[in-house]
Amino acid sequence: xxxTEKIAxxxxxxxxxxxxxxxxxxxxxxxxxxxxxxxxxxxxxSYKSSKIHLKKLPTTGKKVIQGPGExxxxxxxxxxxxxxxxxxxxxxxxxxxxxxxxxxxxxGIMRDVFTMGARPIANLNSIHFGSxxxxxxxxxxxxxxxxxxxxxxxxxxxxxxxxxxxDESYNGNxxxxxxxxxxxxxxxxFYSKATGINKPVIYVGSKTGRDGIHGASMASNVFDDQIxxxxxxVQVGDPFTEKLLLEACLELMxxxxxISIQDMGAAGLTSSSIEMASKGKLGIELNLDKVPCRExxxxxxxxxxxxSQERMLIVLENGKEEKAKKIFEKWNLDFAVIGKTTNSKxxxxxxxxxxxxxxPIEFLSDKSPEYDRKWKKIxxxxxxxxxxxxxxxxxxxxxLKKILSSPNVCSKEWIxxxxxxxxxxxxxxxxxxxxxxxxxxxxNKAVAAAVDSSANYCFAxxxxxxxxxxxxxxxxxxxxxxxxxxxxxxxxxxxxxxxxNMGEFVECLTGISEACKYLNYPxxxxxVSFYNETKDKGxxxxxxxxxxxxxxxxxKMTSMSLKKNDNIVLVVGKTEGHIDQSIFxxxxxxxxxxxxxxxxxxxxxxxxxxxxxxxNEGYVKSVHDVSVGGLLVAVTQMCLAGNIGIKINKxxxxxxxxxxxxxxxxxxxxxxxxxNDINKVKSVLQKNxxxxxxxxxxxxxxxxxxxxxxxxxxxxMKINKTWLNNYMDN
Amino acid sequence: MxxxxxxxxxxxxxxxxxxxxxxxGFKNKMIWHEDVELPKSDLVVLPGGFSYGxxxxxxxxxxxxxxxxxxxxxxxxxxxxxxxxxxxxxxTETSLLPGVLLRNKFSKFICxxxxxxxxxxxxxxxxxxxxxxLNLHIAHNEGNYFCSGEQMKEMQENNQxxxxxxxxxxxxxxxxxxxxxxxxxxxxxxxxxNILGMMPHPERMIEKYLSGEDGSLFFENLLNNLK
Numbered sequence: 001x002x003x004t005e006k007i008a009x010x011x012x013x014x015x016x017x018x019x020x021x022x023x024x025x026x027x028x029x030x031x032x033x034x035x036x037x038x039x040x041x042x043x044x045x046s047y048k049s050s051k052i053h054l055k056k057l058p059t060t061g062k063k064v065i066q067g068p069g070e071x072x073x074x075x076x077x078x079x080x081x082x083x084x085x086x087x088x089x090x091x092x093x094x095x096x097x098x099x100x101x102x103x104x105x106x107x108g109i110m111r112d113v114f115t116m117g118a119r120p121i122a123n124l125n126s127i128h129f130g131s132x133x134x135x136x137x138x139x140x141x142x143x144x145x146x147x148x149x150x151x152x153x154x155x156x157x158x159x160x161x162x163x164x165x166x167d168e169s170y171n172g173n174x175x176x177x178x179x180x181x182x183x184x185x186x187x188x189x190f191y192s193k194a195t196g197i198n199k200p201v202i203y204v205g206s207k208t209g210r211d212g213i214h215g216a217s218m219a220s221n222v223f224d225d226q227i228x229x230x231x232x233x234v235q236v237g238d239p240f241t242e243k244l245l246l247e248a249c250l251e252l253m254x255x256x257x258x259i260s261i262q263d264m265g266a267a268g269l270t271s272s273s274i275e276m277a278s279k280g281k282l283g284i285e286l287n288l289d290k291v292p293c294r295e296x297x298x299x300x301x302x303x304x305x306x307x308s309q310e311r312m313l314i315v316l317e318n319g320k321e322e323k324a325k326k327i328f329e330k331w332n333l334d335f336a337v338i339g340k341t342t343n344s345k346x347x348x349x350x351x352x353x354x355x356x357x358x359x360p361i362e363f364l365s366d367k368s369p370e371y372d373r374k375w376k377k378i379x380x381x382x383x384x385x386x387x388x389x390x391x392x393x394x395x396x397x398x399x400l401k402k403i404l405s406s407p408n409v410c411s412k413e414w415i416x417x418x419x420x421x422x423x424x425x426x427x428x429x430x431x432x433x434x435x436x437x438x439x440x441x442x443x444n445k446a447v448a449a450a451v452d453s454s455a456n457y458c459f460a461x462x463x464x465x466x467x468x469x470x471x472x473x474x475x476x477x478x479x480x481x482x483x484x485x486x487x488x489x490x491x492x493x494x495x496x497x498x499x500x501n502m503g504e505f506v507e508c509l510t511g512i513s514e515a516c517k518y519l520n521y522p523x524x525x526x527x528v529s530f531y532n533e534t535k536d537k538g539x540x541x542x543x544x545x546x547x548x549x550x551x552x553x554x555x556k557m558t559s560m561s562l563k564k565n566d567n568i569v570l571v572v573g574k575t576e577g578h579i580d581q582s583i584f585x586x587x588x589x590x591x592x593x594x595x596x597x598x599x600x601x602x603x604x605x606x607x608x609x610x611x612x613x614x615x616n617e618g619y620v621k622s623v624h625d626v627s628v629g630g631l632l633v634a635v636t637q638m639c640l641a642g643n644i645g646i647k648i649n650k651x652x653x654x655x656x657x658x659x660x661x662x663x664x665x666x667x668x669x670x671x672x673x674x675x676n677d678i679n680k681v682k683s684v685l686q687k688n689x690x691x692x693x694x695x696x697x698x699x700x701x702x703x704x705x706x707x708x709x710x711x712x713x714x715x716x717m718k719i720n721k722t723w724l725n726n727y728m729d730n
Numbered sequence: 731m732x733x734x735x736x737x738x739x740x741x742x743x744x745x746x747x748x749x750x751x752x753x754x755g756f757k758n759k760m761i762w763h764e765d766v767e768l769p770k771s772d773l774v775v776l777p778g779g780f781s782y783g784x785x786x787x788x789x790x791x792x793x794x795x796x797x798x799x800x801x802x803x804x805x806x807x808x809x810x811x812x813x814x815x816x817x818x819x820x821x822t823e824t825s826l827l828p829g830v831l832l833r834n835k836f837s838k839f840i841c842x843x844x845x846x847x848x849x850x851x852x853x854x855x856x857x858x859x860x861x862x863x864l865n866l867h868i869a870h871n872e873g874n875y876f877c878s879g880e881q882m883k884e885m886q887e888n889n890q891x892x893x894x895x896x897x898x899x900x901x902x903x904x905x906x907x908x909x910x911x912x913x914x915x916x917x918x919x920x921x922x923x924n925i926l927g928m929m930p931h932p933e934r935m936i937e938k939y940l941s942g943e944d945g946s947l948f949f950e951n952l953l954n955n956l957k
Binding site: 149150153155240241243244331332416417418420421422423424426427428430554555 | 739740742743749750779784836838842869933934936939940941
């Protein structure tokens with residue numbers, strides 16, 4: 001079959017890109033070669049629309065061992081231990097086939113982590129669905145949760161945290177972002193850069209089938225009416241094989257047999273072989289007759305583009321083949337020498353003894369397109385002048401109950417109870433808190449992790465929203481007593497060819513970048529998912545931040561559960577009553593206009609660091625950051641977690657109660673302090689110029705605010721817990 | 731005391747149980763599924779996980795593995811054999827214990843703390859234990875115990891029911907049944923009480939910083955009973 005422009009366009013390439021390919025090659029590519037280009041030049045693999053903007057992210061720091069560009073980022077956690085972590089999207093496949101899409105998302109991100117020599121120790125996920133009224137939502141949620149659980153539970157890695165939201169902008173494009181954290185010895189990290197010539201290239205893991213061909217190209221395009229036809233592009237996961245692959249790889253990694261290793265993820269054998277060669281400035285020769293295939297008569301094109309799961313490509317030291325083979329055979333996995341490194345700087349593919357394709361590596365990698373797409377600046381919206389008469393018919397307690405039982409705030413226990421969150425025996429903070437925490441096995445150290453996104457804020461004003469999510473992630477680390485270390489980000493956006501969407505991307509990124517720089521919270525890995533758009537309707541910009549933090553002594557970990565009666569709860573940070581874009585405005589008043597709450601990075605840093613120092617000195621009995629829903633929701637969550645009530649002080653001055661209790665001003669924490677310590681704590685806060693006020697006093701069972709609220713914890717608990725159960729199980 | 735933990739491909743609680751056993755004073759060996767001989771053991775454990783991916787039926791492939799004949803021989807000669815979660819499923823698949831473990835009632839994987847009442851303390855596992863209600867952790871998709879009426883009658887006559895899902899005070903009621911198990915069964919013994927199969931994971935409850943400490947109580951007591 002000779003390749004024409006039309007075939008190239010059907011592969012997702014643009015006219016000018018096909019022309020460029022022909023120019024580079026000085027001929028028309030054959031079908032296998034076209035396959036290679038389409039796999040490497042699509043948005044998902046080439047980052048062609050995002051590359052120039054990603055450069056502005058801060059990616060270095062004292063603790064950073066490896067920033068973006070590898071399979072995952074690596075940070076130092078002392079004593080020769082390091083944490084390897086990354087987040088990745090699996091949005092498009094999960095919408096087409098939620099169980100397999102989500103499952104293989106989890107499988108893929110775990111491989112990225114253990115490829116680097118790290119044993120995964122925790123998983124997290126950030127999942128976003130359409131309106132709860134949308135008829136597809138329930139099944140998609142069920143499928144995604146089953147898929148995430150089905151894969152993670154089987155492998156035996158605890159899922160320690162996550163985030164689930166509902167918004168109609170996801171009706172046609174759900175988001176499934178999966179994050180994995182792994183533990184590695186600093187001197188045993190494995191990289192994907194191949195070195196040396198004539199080294200054997202090894203294929204291990206599952207056999208190659210026809211599943212997932214063009215998965216990465218599919219994720220680089222918008223959806224139309226024909227998504228059912230795309231089912232074959234979704235990969236099928238096998239967690240059992242992944243578990244074997246994990247154990248086999250870690251066993252082989254105990255010595256120095258491996259020169260370089262790369263998982264076959266998006267664009268399968270194509271991207272893994274080309275990336276390894278490209279990083280090492282080498283060539284690679286592949287003999288596709290040797291690739292273990294599941295189906296007969298697979299063509300070179302299919303073998304190169306298959307996205308069958310649970311496969312790895314390894315460059316070995318010469319002479320180590322037998323040893324490696326033994327290990328993989330013990331674990332009942334396929335093992336084949338399928339090629340070698342060369343000095344040609346080309347990828348050369350042989351099939352049936354004949355050379356089937358030959359392309360210089362740099363054409364596929366360095367020469368891939370890079371676009372500086374047009375983008376539109378998004379102005380800060382004017383403040384929404386909400387008519388205060390709207391409040392008149394509302395009662396504080398009714399609003400609280402409504403928010404607690406709203407889809408985006410209600411307890412997500414229905415979801416996380418389906419994930420094994422305690423296997424491996426080191427989970428010391430379960431899902432449902434500000435961050436999940438796992439111990440570094442056998443030490444006093446622990447790692448905290450959380451995923452955060454705020455699509456409403458990012459939609460209203462991307463620059464502020466971008467800053468906000470980083471700050472929220474930072475606060476979640478502080479709230480469990482961890483020092484924030486670094487982040488990974490998953491940038492979920494609409495169609496980059498539209499100026500508005502591109503503008504959202506550029507400005508969110510600017511916000512993320514500014515906040516990360518200020519907070520010294522660098523970005524060490526991540527992924528971009530564009531084209532989350534169906535029939536011209538795109539998602540709200542949803543960058544997701546996966547943050548990790550470090551606890552030197554896990555016994556100093558804090559949680560949000562109130563500890564005992566008669567303690568003082570302080571609000572740290574100033575409450576101005578910012579209502580625009582709050583859940584109170586959007587869900588209760590149905591007012592969607594106005595700017596998100598302002599971010600003051602100085603206050604964020606100062607408040608956070610001060611709270612962390614108070615935690616480390618043992619003064620803070622419990623702590624929770626104030627986010628969606630504002631103060632009253634935050635304190636209720638603390639009460640529910642600790643099964644302890646609170647008598648709330650009436651706010652002083654002329655503040656409006658609704659704005660005070662439901663405003664979503666940033667940079668705030670609620671902290672529980674024993675009466676004996678209160679003066680000391682106040683003096684520390686004053687000394688550091690941190691604004692604070694007394695919010696209330698803990699007491700048995702009831703949440704009380706004079707003249708407004710008197711309600712039992714049990715009643716609030718029921719309201720908070722039943723919404724999702726009823727929605728899903730009835 | 732010598733313990734052996736059998737490791738199948740797909741086991742994933744093998745490390746956790748080994749850590750727990752060592753913590754409370756057992757010497758422990760990990761035994762690979764392709765081994766044929768068991769080392770001399772006072773206790774053999776079939777750990778939780780997804781042996782062979784649980785692809786056929788949970789525990790079914792493991793019940794045909796190479797090592798299993800030695801395990802059966804060990805149990806038949808009176809050795810203490812404990813199966814936790816997937817281990818319990820393997821025990822029913824080998825017919826060392828009666829009944830089967832079906833898919834949970836609401837077709838959901840469940841990971842949470844539960845209370846279980848100890849129903850029989852006249853055995854090496856629970857003799858002298860300081861509490862009669864334990865707070866343990868479950869994490870399974872197929873823990874819905876089922877057996878024939880005849881088998882149930884026989885088990886009751888022989889006092890083979892080990893653990894029952896209950897509330898914190900020990901009240902056994904369908905309300906506290908997380909997975910639909912017959913009679914709220916969370917664990918059972920063999921006739922001679924040397925084999926124990928249970929869905930809860932005591933090995934995940936061995937420190938106050940984890941989900942709880944009642945697992946410690948179980949292991950300490952077990953070791954004392956064996957001394």
